[in-house]
Amino acid sequence: MRTEPGQRAQHMVICGDDGLAHRLALELDAVCGEIVTVVLPSGSDEYGAGVAALHRDPDSPVELFVSARPDERTLRAAGVERAAALALTYRDDQVNMTAALLARTLNPSVRLVVRMFDRERGRHLERLLDRAAGLCDDAAQDTSTTVLSDADTAVPELVAAAAVGHGHTLQVEGKVFRGVVRPAGTPPHATDLATLAVLSGAHQDDPASQDSAETPGEDGTQLLPDTQTAYHGQFTHGRLMLEEVVHHTPEPAARTRGRHLRGWLRARLAHLPWRVLLSHQLASVYGALAAFVVALSTATALFADEHPWWKNLYLPLLDIFTMGDPATEESVARRVLQLIAGFVGLAVLPLVVAATMNATEAFRTASASHPPDDDVNGHIVLVGLGMVGTRVLARLRSTGHQVVAIERDPQARGISLARELGIPLVLEDAAAPGVLELARVGASRSLLVLTRDDGQNLDIVMAVRETNPDVRVVMRLYDDDFAATVQRTLRASYPEALTRSRSVSALAAPSFAAAMMGRHVLGVMPVERGSLLFTCVDVAGHPELEGRSVHEAFRENEWRVLAVGAAAGPVPSSAMDTLTGLGPDRPGFDWRPGQGRVLRAGDRVVLATTRRGLDILMTGVRPHPAGRRG
Numbered sequence: 001m002r003t004e005p006g007q008r009a010q011h012m013v014i015c016g017d018d019g020l021a022h023r024l025a026l027e028l029d030a031v032c033g034e035i036v037t038v039v040l041p042s043g044s045d046e047y048g049a050g051v052a053a054l055h056r057d058p059d060s061p062v063e064l065f066v067s068a069r070p071d072e073r074t075l076r077a078a079g080v081e082r083a084a085a086l087a088l089t090y091r092d093d094q095v096n097m098t099a100a101l102l103a104r105t106l107n108p109s110v111r112l113v114v115r116m117f118d119r120e121r122g123r124h125l126e127r128l129l130d131r132a133a134g135l136c137d138d139a140a141q142d143t144s145t146t147v148l149s150d151a152d153t154a155v156p157e158l159v160a161a162a163a164v165g166h167g168h169t170l171q172v173e174g175k176v177f178r179g180v181v182r183p184a185g186t187p188p189h190a191t192d193l194a195t196l197a198v199l200s201g202a203h204q205d206d207p208a209s210q211d212s213a214e215t216p217g218e219d220g221t222q223l224l225p226d227t228q229t230a231y232h233g234q235f236t237h238g239r240l241m242l243e244e245v246v247h248h249t250p251e252p253a254a255r256t257r258g259r260h261l262r263g264w265l266r267a268r269l270a271h272l273p274w275r276v277l278l279s280h281q282l283a284s285v286y287g288a289l290a291a292f293v294v295a296l297s298t299a300t301a302l303f304a305d306e307h308p309w310w311k312n313l314y315l316p317l318l319d320i321f322t323m324g325d326p327a328t329e330e331s332v333a334r335r336v337l338q339l340i341a342g343f344v345g346l347a348v349l350p351l352v353v354a355a356t357m358n359a360t361e362a363f364r365t366a367s368a369s370h371p372p373d374d375d376v377n378g379h380i381v382l383v384g385l386g387m388v389g390t391r392v393l394a395r396l397r398s399t400g401h402q403v404v405a406i407e408r409d410p411q412a413r414g415i416s417l418a419r420e421l422g423i424p425l426v427l428e429d430a431a432a433p434g435v436l437e438l439a440r441v442g443a444s445r446s447l448l449v450l451t452r453d454d455g456q457n458l459d460i461v462m463a464v465r466e467t468n469p470d471v472r473v474v475m476r477l478y479d480d481d482f483a484a485t486v487q488r489t490l491r492a493s494y495p496e497a498l499t500r501s502r503s504v505s506a507l508a509a510p511s512f513a514a515a516m517m518g519r520h521v522l523g524v525m526p527v528e529r530g531s532l533l534f535t536c537v538d539v540a541g542h543p544e545l546e547g548r549s550v551h552e553a554f555r556e557n558e559w560r561v562l563a564v565g566a567a568a569g570p571v572p573s574s575a576m577d578t579l580t581g582l583g584p585d586r587p588g589f590d591w592r593p594g595q596g597r598v599l600r601a602g603d604r605v606v607l608a609t610t611r612r613g614l615d616i617l618m619t620g621v622r623p624h625p626a627g628r629r630g
Contacts, residue, residue, distance in 0.1 A: 011035035011061075012516055013078050015070045015099060016089035020115065020150055022047040023480060023509035024087060025062050027531075028516065029054055036062045037078045039070060070099035075106055085111040085516040089150075093118055097125055100145070104132050112145040113515040117387070122147035146515040150508035151388045157507045158388070159395045161474040161500045162380055162448040170523045170534055172563075172589070172606065179525050179532075180243045184236055189243065193591055194562055196608060197240040197527050198222045198233035223527060223610055226556045240527060242562065242608070244591065285348075285355040292344045293317060299337055320345040372404045372424035377443035379404050383430045383460060384451035385414025388476065388504060392450060397421050404439045406430045430460050436467075446472035454478055458486060465494055474500040517614070522606070533609050537617070538567045540601035544617060551595040558613030563589035564597060567604040 012034050014021050021038060028036045038051045043066045054062035067074040070088065080086055080103050088096040088103075093116050100114050112129055116122035129145040160178060170177045179196060182189070200221045222229060233239060296316035319341030372379070379402040382393055389405075390413050396403050405418050408429040418425045428435040430449075441447055447464055449457045457475045464471060473490075477483040480503040487501040510524030510531060522534040539545045545553050550561045565588055589606060599605065609617065 011037060011079060011083055013037045013039065013075075013080055013083045013086045014089065015039040015074075015078070015087070016115075017041050018089070018091055019047060019478065019480060019503070019505040020089045020508060020512070021087075022050050023503075023505045024089065024512050024516075025051050025054060027509045027513035029060055029062055034061060034084070035079075037065055037083075038062060039065045039067055039074060039078050041068050042066065070095065070102075072102055072106070075099065075103055080110060081107050083107060083110050085113065087113040087115075087512055087516055089115045089512065093121060097121075100125065100129060104129050104145075108132065111516065113512055114145065114147045115150060115512070116147050117149060117151070119149065119152075122149070148508070148512060148515060150504055150512075151391055153511040154388065154502070154504045154507035155391045155395050158392050158448065158450070158474060158476070158502060159399070161502065162392075162446045162472070163396070163399070163401060170525070172522060172534075172536075175244060175591075177242055177244055179240050182234070182239045182241050184234065184238055186234070186239075189241070191243045193242045193244060194560060194608065195225060195230040195239055196223070196242055196525070196532055198225050198230060199238040199240060221527060222557070223532060224555075224557055224560050224608060224613075226554070229556075285351045289320075289348050289352060292348060293320065296320075296337060296341050296344070316341050320348070370423075370425045371438050372440050374440075376402070376404065376424065376440055378402065378445050379440070379443075381406065381436070381439050381441050381444045381447045383407075383447070383449045383457075384476075385412045385418060386450070386452060387413065389450040390414035390417055392448065393417060393421075393423065397423070404444070406435060406439055431456055431463070436460070436464060441471060442468050444471060446474065449473070449475040451476075452478075454482065461490070461499070465490065465499075469494050472499075474502060477501050477503055478505070479503065480506045531611060533611060533614050534562075535607045535609055535614060535617075537605055537607060539599045539603040539605060540567070542617065545599050545605065546601055548599055549595065550593050550597050550599065553599060555613060557610060559607045559609040559617060561593065561599070561605050562608055563591045563606040564593040564599065565589035565604050565606075567602055 012028055014024050014028070014036065016022075016024070016038075017040065021040060025036060025038045028034070040048045040051060042048045043052055043064055048064065048066070051062060051064045054060045055064045065074075065078050067077075070090070075081075075086075086103050086107075088099050090096050090099075096114050096116060100112055103110055103112060114122070114125065116125065126145050126147045177193070181199065182192075198221065222233070225233065230239065293313070293316055296319075297313045300316060301312040316337070319338045380396060381404050382389060382396070383406045385393065385405055385407040389407075393403060393405060393414055394417065404424045404426070405414070406426045406428065407415060407418075408427065409415075410427055415425070415427075417423075424439075426435060426439050428438070430436060430451075436447075441464060447461070449460050451457055454477050457477060461473050461475050464473060475486075477486060483501040483503040483506065487499060490499040490501070510526065514522075514524050514533060522536055525532045525534070537545070544555070545561075550564070553559075553561050589604075607617070
C-alpha cells in the first residue's frame with residue numbers, strides 16, 4: 001500500500017511543468033530503491049497523465065503530486081525535507097530560483113539540480129547554494145548544486161547527429177570521446193577504446209533508437225559484453241565503440257576574431273544588394289521629383305528675372321524643400337513659381353521620404369542575408385537561430401564544421417553570432433519556395449532543423465526529403481512521442497536516408513537524471529531503451545573494484561573500467577567542472593590500462609555502467625529485476 005510522499009525515507013523529487021519533468025520521471029523510473037515524487041501543476045494534461053500511468057504501475061517507484069506552484073507547503077508535502085535529490089525543471093528561471101533557495105532552507109543536505117536558461121544567473125545561484133550547503137554539519141552528504149540548461153545538454157547530441165549521423169559525445173579532462181557504430185565485419189580502429197555494446201540487426205545504424213522490443217531477444221543489443229561476445233559479434237553485428245576524438249587545437253582567440261572580421265567585411269562588400277536601391281518604386285518617385293525640378297527651372301528661366309543657369313535650378317530646389325526666403329521683393333512670376341514649387345514639395349516630399357525609407361529598410365534586410373557561394377558544398381544547413389540553434393552554431397564552428405544558417409527573424413539571438421563568425425546567412429522563411437535551394441541544401445552533408453514550431457520543422461523536412469532523399473536530416477521536435485513517431489515514419493518511407501528526430505527534453509533528461517544521482521556521473525549515452533552511464537569513482541571503499549585487476553573488476557552487462565588515474569583530495573565545488581565533475585587538479589587518466597593492472601585504494605576510475613550496475617556499485621544492493629530497463 002502506498003504512503004503519502006512526505007512519509008517516505010530518502011527519495012527523489014521532481015518539480016516541473018513541461019515535458020522535461022515527465023521525461024526525467026521516465027529516466028529515474030529505471031533506478032530501483034528510490035521513490036520518485038513528481039510535482040506537476042495538473043494531473044490531467046499530457047504530462048500529468050503520463051506520470052499518473054507510471055504511478056498506477058505497481059512495479060514503478062513514481063508518485064504524482066499535483067500542485068500549482070512549488071511553495072513551502074508543496075515542497076514539504078512532496079518530502080523534500082528527507083529527499084536525497086530535488087530537480088526543479090520549471091520553464092521560469094525565477095520560479096526555479098525561489099524554489100531552490102526554499103528547498104536548501106528546508107533540507108541543507110538535499111542534492112539540487114536546477115534548470116536555468118540564463119547561464120550567468122545559473123552560475124551565481126550554483127555558488128550561492130553550494131555555499132549554503134557547506135554550512136551543513138553532515139559532511140558525508142552530497143549537497144552539491146548543479147545548474148543545467150536543457151538547451152546546453154541537448155546541443156552535443158544534436159551536433160553529433162548532424163556531423164556524423166550518430167555518436168554521443170563525452171568530455172573528460174579536455175578530451176572528447178564519442179560512441180560510434182562499427183558495421184559488422186569492420187576491423188578495429190586505432191582510436192577505439194572499448195566495446196560498449198553489440199547491436200541488434202535493427203539498430204546497427206542508430207543505437208539510440210527506441211522502437212525495438214523492450215527486452216532484446218537472442219539477437220538483441222547486449223550492453224557491455226564480455227571479450228568473447230564482442231569478438232564473435234564483430235563478424236555478424238554492428239558494435240558501439242567508445243572512440244577518442246582527435247580534434248584540432250583552436251587558434252588564439254584574437255587571431256580567430258581578426259580573421260572572421262576580415263572575412264565578414266569582404267563578404268559583406270561583395271554581397272551588398274545594391275540593386276535594391278534601384279527599385280521601380282524609388283526610381284519612379286525620384287524621377288517625378290526630377291521632372292518637377294526641370295519644369296520649374298525652365299519656367300523660372302523663361303518668366304522670372306534673368307539669373308545664371310545654375311540659379312534657375314537652385315532656386316526651385318530651395319522652394320520645393322521650403323528652404324528659400326519669400327520672394328516678396330521679386331517679380332510676380334517669381335512669386336507665383338515659388339508658390340507652385342511649395343505645393344509640389346507638399347505633394348512630392350512625403351512620397352520621397354516613404355520611398356527612401358522603404359528602400360533603406362529593404363537594403364538593410366537584404367544586406368543581412370549572405371547566401372553561400374555557388375561552390376559551397378559538404379556543409380551543414382542549420383535552420384533556426386534561437387537559443388538552441390545559437391549554441392549548436394557555436395559548437396559546430398568550434399569543431400571546424402562549415403555551416404550555412406537560415407533564420408526568418410532578423411532579431412533572433414543567433415544573428416549577431418552568425419555575422420561575427422562570417423557564417424553564410426539566409427534571412428528568409430525556410431519553408432518558402434527556393435530558400436533551401438538558396439542555402440544549397442542539395443550539396444550539403446546534413447540538414448539540422450531547430451525552429452520552435454514542430455509543424456514547420458516537419459514541413460521543411462518533408463520538402464527536403466521529396467527533393468533530396470539522400471541528405472542526412474536531424475530535426476528538433478518538442479513532443480517526445482511525436483518525435484519517435486515521425487522518425488519511424490520517415491525511416492520507413494526513406495529507408496536509405498538517415499533521419500533523426502530529437503526531442504530536446506528527451507536529450508536533456510539523461511543529464512538531469514545523472515546530476516540527480518551525483519556528480520560522479522559524467523554523461524549518459526542512450527542505447528535503444530537502455531542507457532550507458534559514464535561515472536568517475538574513487539576505488540577506495542568499493543569491494544567490487546579495490547584489490548581487483550581491471551579484467552577482474554569487469555561485470556558483464558553492468559560495468560567496465562575504461563580509464564584509471566590517481567585519486568585526489570576533495571575538490572571545492574567552485575573549482576569543479578560541472579560538465580565533467582572533475583577539478584582542474586585531478587591527475588590525468590590512462591585510457592588504455594592493462595587488463596592485469598590492479599586497482600588500489602589510491603586510484604580513481606572512469607566506468608561505463610548500466611543503470612543497474614551503477615545502482616549496485618553505489619549502494620551495494622542489487623535491484624529487483626521487475627520493471628528495470630537499464
